[in-house]
Amino acid sequence: MSVFLGANNIISPLGYTSAENFSALLKENIALQKHSFIFSETAVCCSIVAEAELDKRFSEIDKSKEFTHLEKLCILSINDVVKQSGLDLADKNNLLILSTTKGNIDILENKYPHISQQRAYLPEFSKTIGNFFKCKNTPIIVSNACISGLLAMIIAKRFIENNTYKNIIVCGGDIVSEFTLSGFRSFNALSEEPCKPFDKNRVGINLGEAAASILLSKDPISNIIISSGASANDANHISGPSRTGDGLYQAITETFKNAGKNKVDFISAHGTATEYNDEMEAVAFSRSELNTIPLNSLKGYYGHTLGAAGVLESIISIRSLTENKLIKSAGFETVGTSQEMNIIKEHEQKVLQSCLKTASGFGGCNAAAIFEKI
Amino acid sequence: MEVQEVIKNLKSQIIEQLNLEEVKPENIDANAPLFGDGLGLDSIDALELIVLLEKNYGVKIKDPKEAKAIFASVQTMADYVVANSK
């Protein structure tokens, strides 16, 4: 059975729809900017969705002030997909899967005096969103570090193939918070400038916030399918990327095997722009004999949007397939990994049939999926 | 600050901060390597040592690239603390 990828949405500083985001990338706009925070002496380079515009848009669908920043992002994003597709989440055949690493983590920073502290619990976050859309099935939450979004799409595909559900909307979302910024800073992992994935001068990541949603269906709602997907663990270290790329290599190998393919037209990599992550990916791609295939990381535009990243980057890749446009890897100049790589340096119009999307994260987790035109 | 005193304090602070439950201060050789075979510390421990120096001694390591040499042993850490604390 094929699982089709349909209506989708991205909310980021680059726009409130997937189309707006894709055209911003074509113009090489980047969402990363320097923001000042009370807790930081220096400005922090990250990507933030402006509250005022978000509130304005949100008030068009709901007037209450009962929602957190992340809930507004996710609800608006899902709402766009529901509107485009006409999908009824109150139907028992349909499911919502939420992918997030930290949910309403800003509740711990006492940002919302009028909202219950309970909403810091992910099931309460998901209940809030589920109630908004009158979901028949309790939304499922996937929280698996930086592979959450891609893994949620793979899980959705498996549920549909298994006939558990007919249609699933996957929504990935995470916010930029003092919580995550201070943590990544204590890791010495933050770059003060827009990050440079796979470049020899890369110094670290930027964090970003976004919500991204996509509909997966057993019905032929588009000409793009998710052919296969797999996850795997490095079993090496909880925060340090594997030097051998074992887990990512295993996930990629399994994905190609299940898809019955041995090549794709391009790769949308994880590419966080830390020294060790990008090197790990280069090793894994090289071991998979994929390192001559054109590849990008979108972190140079959006930063690392954590639980949203897998969904957001998948949607952009699907757009690339539809519009036959390779998106350049922002921030990249010179290969800075031990293995040769074919990083996309300029946008390019090219007939595209299929792509590989990968993600890797803390806890040693890795995921890969292939999207394909039929 | 005396180097010997800093060494003594560092040993127990390292054990506490890095949760080295099964290690006693007297079993840490001040000149033995902290990383690699020594205490089996990893990259998170290295980051935690940076916090330890800042929190307990007000000593900041500005360039993380310096960390490797500073954290070679308890002795090198103590030398750095004595040289850099006000």
Add this chain to the structure above:
Amino acid sequence: MEAVMLLLFLKRYKLETSITSYCKIKNNTVVVNDKQYFKGTESDELSAFLGALYKQMDLSYPKFFKMDKLCKLGTLATELVIRNNIDLDNVPKNEIALVFSNNSSSLESDRNHANSISDKENYFPSPSVFVYTLPNIVIGEIAIKHKITGENAFFVSGKFDADLMHNYSSILLQNSAISTVICGWVNVDGNSSEAFVYCIKNLNFKQENNVFQKQHNLQQLYSL
């Protein structure tokens, strides 16, 4: 028609897979495969209890002391599931999936990290606390301890969702390169904690002394 439906239900929820070992930890009591394995001092807090259990298990694993409580609990429960399973040694590590879930995600460590940044005069976020502010780190710790490299998934749900866990494990057992799933519920939230970890395989795995053949209604086992 009803008979067919019932058969389908049984096929989906009971007959296709079997639980080959399990461990439950609650109220400072550890049950492994229907037998009480260890009972801690009732008044012990979770950390002290987990320390006592670690000693009882005669583990020598210094990494244990670096873990947060969620990871300690999950690691010990899984260790007991693996030790008391009949043939896990023979299963290639890339064929084992780790599928976990809980209600509170990593909130316990989240609160610790949030506290470390709440006072601007005493602002020392700790990398070794922050690294545990993701629920799937427990999967990572278990993977490292046992060199397990197969599929991963961490779900968060209001309560133990037997249908979800069973359905997803069955999908993995049917469709991919997975022959064994270690899954469970590991939750730590303030003073309350709970672990229910089990190993699940396709039913064609049969063994005389597999005591759980008849008793694999998950929800029942969880609520025992």
